[in-house]
Amino acid sequence: MDYSQRMNMIDMFTDPPEYRPPATVEEMAGSVDYPNLNSQQYRMTRKTSAPTVLNPCLELAARNSAGQVILVGNNYMGRRWESSFYGWENAADVPDQSKACFKRQCRYSITALQFTQDPNLFLLGSDKGSVELWSTRNPARGDGYSLYQVDVQSEHIEAVSAMDLFHGDENKLVTGSHDGCIKVWLYGADLASITTMTNAHTDEITALTTNRNELSTFASTSLDRSALLWDLRKPRPATALFAKHQFAFT
Structure with a gap:
């Protein structure tokens, strides 16, 4: 074999020095000399900032002991899936956005929502796997509502x-x-996971419910057609309530 005739693959696929495509979105819009740059132009185009609004797909709602209400709306119709949540002092004001006490736009979908026993704290779960702890009031910040994120963990x-x-x-x-x-998890001044069951189910977990009278037990259901009762005090905590049910639990 004549190795002097071999092709240098690096040189073959290296852009030639004279290849200088437009570097900005504005230059791309007016250029016809470099085709097939649509995907690059799309990635470089910044999304225009929009005012915070309650997104149309209303999926989650929560109410605390003080009567405050939080409503979550997700948006699945835009360039990116995103969400927003609004909070009201009482249920009579829902869904009047002008009467909302606090609001926030998020660059991800919110998939779970719970108020804590402290009426000023609530928890969010997201489609990116994060759990977030939020506060609506803080005496150090003065009277009235002061929405801020206490902690977030992506585990x-x-x-x-x-x-x-x-x-x-x-x-x-x-x-x-x-x-x-x-x-x-434990929550308070921050969030910390204390127990993990990696393969608790073989498919998506669709519901969790805790025992109001027993602080170590809860039940879970899944699309794998099983429902389990969990006792965190036991070395093998799961007991099957249903195994291979006829239908998936939704």
Whole structure:
């Protein structure tokens, strides 16, 4: 074999020095010399900032002991999936956006919502696998509403699909995700996961509910057609309520 005749693959696929496509979106819009740049132009185009509005797909709502209401709307029709949430002092003002006490636009879909036992704290789960702790008031910030994020943890690999709180002296919650993982958390000044069941189910977890009278037990359902009762005090915590049910639990 005559190695002097071989082709240098690096040189073959290297852009020649005279190849200088437009570098900005404005230059691309007026150029006809360099075709097939549509995808690059799309990536470089900045999305115009829009005012915060309650997105049309209303999927989640929560009400706390003080009567405050939070409503979550997701948007699946735009360039990117996003969400927003609005909070009202009382249910009579819903859904009048002009009477909302606080609001926030998010660059992801919100998939779970829960008020905590503290009426000024609430929790969100997202399609990016994060769990977020939010506060609506803080004495250090003065009177009135002052929405801010206390902590966020991204420990689920896939979207959070279910969430519920334990009712007791200890601030605990449980979350489940699309990949069948269940996590137990402590919340307060921050968020910290204390227990993880990676393969709790073999499909998406569709619901979680805690026992109001027992602080260590909860139940879970899944698209894998099973429903499990969990006791966190046991070394093997899961007990099957239904296994291979005729239909998936939604």
